Amino acid sequence: MKPPYRITSHMLDLYGKIKESLGVCKGLLLAEPDTKLRRQNRIKTIQATLAIEGNQLTRDQVTAIINNKRVIGPKNDITEVENAIKVYEHVWSYDPYNSSDLLKAHARMLHGLADQPGIFRNSQVGIANGNTITHIAPPAERVPQLMHDLFEYLLHDDDLPIIKSCVFHYEIEFIHPFEDGNGRMGRLWQTLLLMKVDPIFAYVPIESMILERQQSYYDALVASDRSGESTPFIEFMLSIIQTTLADLVDDTKAVPNDYQQRKNHLIAHLDTWFDRKTYMELCKGISTATASRDLNRMVSEGLLKIQGSGRMRKYHV
Numbered sequence: 001m002k003p004p005y006r007i008t009s010h011m012l013d014l015y016g017k018i019k020e021s022l023g024v025c026k027g028l029l030l031a032e033p034d035t036k037l038r039r040q041n042r043i044k045t046i047q048a049t050l051a052i053e054g055n056q057l058t059r060d061q062v063t064a065i066i067n068n069k070r071v072i073g074p075k076n077d078i079t080e081v082e083n084a085i086k087v088y089e090h091v092w093s094y095d096p097y098n099s100s101d102l103l104k105a106h107a108r109m110l111h112g113l114a115d116q117p118g119i120f121r122n123s124q125v126g127i128a129n130g131n132t133i134t135h136i137a138p139p140a141e142r143v144p145q146l147m148h149d150l151f152e153y154l155l156h157d158d159d160l161p162i163i164k165s166c167v168f169h170y171e172i173e174f175i176h177p178f179e180d181g182n183g184r185m186g187r188l189w190q191t192l193l194l195m196k197v198d199p200i201f202a203y204v205p206i207e208s209m210i211l212e213r214q215q216s217y218y219d220a221l222v223a224s225d226r227s228g229e230s231t232p233f234i235e236f237m238l239s240i241i242q243t244t245l246a247d248l249v250d251d252t253k254a255v256p257n258d259y260q261q262r263k264n265h266l267i268a269h270l271d272t273w274f275d276r277k278t279y280m281e282l283c284k285g286i287s288t289a290t291a292s293r294d295l296n297r298m299v300s301e302g303l304l305k306i307q308g309s310g311r312m313r314k315y316h317v
Contacts, residue, residue, distance in 0.1 A: 001149050002157060003167050004229040014238035015162060021245035022198050044205035045191075046084045049184045052211055055080050076113060083109050087188065091202060096192035099151045105188065110181045120144060121179045135225055137176035146175050154193070165193035166237040170230040173221055190237070209244045262286070262294055263303070266317065273307070273314040 047055075047062045055077045057065075064071050065081050087109050094101040107118025120143045127135040138146060150171050154164060172186035187207050194201035210217050220236035262283045269282060280291045295315055298304040304315045 002153055003150070003171050005167060005231045005234055006229065007159070007163070008231065008235065010235055011163060011238055014235070014242050015160060017242045018162060018238065018245060021242065021249055022200065024249050025200055025245065038203045041203045041205045042088055044208040046081060046088060048205065048207040048211040049187050050077075050080050050084060052187075052207070052214060052217075053080075053183055057081055079112050083111050083113070084184070091192065091195075094192055096189055096196060097151065097154055099147060102147075102185070102189065106178055106181060106185055109184060109188070110178075114178075114180045116179065117181075120147065120177045123179070125176050125179065127176070134222060135174070135176075137174070143175060143177050146171075147177055150175070161193065161197050162238070162241070163234060165190045165197075166234040167230050168193060169237060170221070170224055170233040174225065174230075194241070204241075204244055204248060206240060206244050209240050209247075213240065259294060259297070263298060266298075267303075270317060273316045275314055279315070 043059055043062050043066065047057065047059045050057070057071070057073050057077050061071045061073060062081055065078065066085055071078060087105055090108075094105055103118045103120075110117035120140075122140050124140060125137045126133050127137070150168065154168060157164060159167075169186045169190040172182055172189065176182050178185065187210065191201060191206065194204075194206075216236065217240075220233045223232035224230045265283060266279065270278070276288070276291050276295060279295060280286055280288070283291070283294075286294075295304065299306055299315070304317060307314050307316075
């Protein structure tokens, strides 16, 4: 059975803008972002999707955990981050059209945090805001069939895949198939579905934009719940996707294009030893010759220290 929702003109307008932004990303050579950008956006994604659920760790602390450094914080918060890192490291291995992979990802995401990770719930659950119940999920005995129907919809419905990713995200929150972790799984699975539309979505920190508009995110869920269809949530998530892509494009276009701007950009963003390749990644679009001239000039100006020679040369502000 197809989940209830309507295709609106606003959705189609947002879809058009998303496709336009994806085209611009390809034109800016962002289809395969550099290692640093991928890493930064992955950190943003992990920190944001967990912060939405109440995790208190900062982006710097998440970075430290990724770098295998010791972090002081609530034990469960640290475990949540460690688990999420493992899930997102394997993001390409999951098939978003396979329900078994959803269970595998949940088992990894909630390892050591839930009594029965990786299986559907067997009890009744509800969502509360303070003392107010905002949503009562379907009975546990209906969950397997509801999830089967949801994956059948993903596989066989002809609607736009981007819209179907939003529908799936909402339905995970509505069905609440797990005892815990439904929010982060809904967001993860939408990303996996979007990656089938365009691989660049593996590096687009949509969760970070959701965190910035967290109350609107909850409002869209409530509005859809009350209306009995996911239309409000689809429109909200399409706007989130469009805004996140537009920001990514703007950030890339903002890369400095003259020496003084590049020098200031370097000072602001690199505080460790780096090589010419790292500098070229920071200042996208510059040639090897330009990078070498810039670095030699900054050395002669006394801005940069150097160590090593040839291909092993490193620089430090």
